[in-house]
Amino acid sequence: MDLDGDSPGQAALARRRAVRARERAERALLLAEGYESLSAGSAGATFRRLAELHRSTAVRHQVAAELLESHARRAGQWVRGGGPPPLFMTGVAEACGTPSVAVTLVDADRRQVATASSDRPSRDAQDLEFVLGEGPAQDAVRERAPVEADAAALGRRWPGYGPAVAALGVGHVVAVPLEAPGECVGALAVFDPSPDTASTVLFSRIADALTRSVLLGGDTAPVLFGGIDYRAVVHQAAGVVAVQLRCSVNDALELVKARAFADGRPIGDVARDIVDRQLKIG
Structure with a gap:
């Protein structure tokens, strides 16, 4: 789904959102530094907690800005060179060190209502999870914690999904929840990440940026996802x-x-x- 049906408009939207994300990150860092300067006093523990909160907020906005800037570059290249329209999830996959990632969104009853994928294998994997009623995204949502399984563990953990997703050529999957205040709205599933980037810490930071800066919040842009399967x-x-x-x-x-x-x-x-x-x- 493109903004107004055109990638030039989508590129411009992504750039505007990226600028705002950078501005928010800078403000959060300034606040963190201010609280850190006050942490030596009697209320030091409180100020340190506030500093940590604002630093984590800055990281969220920095990651969101990087994802948005990446999408803006690809949208601009598409306008100049043609080919398939770019997907926002392609940039998410690159940030995770793999071609294949998928976001699953759920309702209050944890029923899958929409997915957005970076490529065909990730889309097929999410279809399998929906059809079979088991898999990493569902577990990450239910447990509200990262879930990981390599080739040896796939079949043990998910007797139906494991062999089926392995037949797609997937040998390693990691899923992290999309956490919002007081609720979990879905999960980010990462398929066959590079050993250099296979980190639940990294994937959780990306999931946090997607949830709080792209999907939810005061200046979100879910239209950028494109290719959403409702x-x-x-x-x-x-x-x-x-x-x-x-x-x-x-x-x-x-x-x-x-x-x-x-x-x-x-x-x-x-x-x-x-x-x-x-x-x-x-």
């Missing part, structure tokens, strides 16, 4: 199947998932075929 059509398809088979919507949703898994097709494609009456289940 699950609304899947739930619409479940409604169609529920009417056809006179079953519950939950049972119908499981049937749609099972059909997608059995056919080896993206669940969004199967759902659209059902809604368009090109595919009937049962």
Whole structure:
């Protein structure tokens, strides 16, 4: 999804957001330095905590600025050179040291409502997690903590998802929660990161920047994500199947998932075929 349907507009938006993120980072650093200068007194512990808070805020905005600047550069290059339109998630993947990352957003009941991926393998992996009902993003959201599994642990931790994602060529996955004040809104999943960058600390910083500076907050720009796969059509398809088979919507949703898994097709494609009456289940 481009801003006003054009990458020049998206590049300009990303640059504006990056400038604001840099400004916020600078203000937070100044506040941190000010509190640190007061930390020698009787209230030193309080001032040190405030300094740490503002330094972590500065890091968040710095990471967000770097992601936005990267996207602005790629959008500008696309305007000049053509080719496929750039995805914001491509820059997130580069920052994580891999081609394949995906963001999953969930509702208050931890149901997956949307995903945004950097490439086809990460999109397929998120489809598998949605269809099979298990996987790293779901665990990261439920536990509100980083989750990691290498090739040896994938099948042990997720008996269905593990072998299926390994068949995609994935041998290592890390997921970290997207934490907002008082809630978890989703997870960032990183597939086959480079050994030099495979750090839950780094991925958590990137997830924090995505959550608090890109998705949520006073100056957010979710439009920059592009390529967002909303699950609304899947739930619409479940409604169609529920009417056809006179079953519950939950049972119908499981049937749609099972059909997608059995056919080896993206669940969004199967759902659209059902809604368009090109595919009937049962």
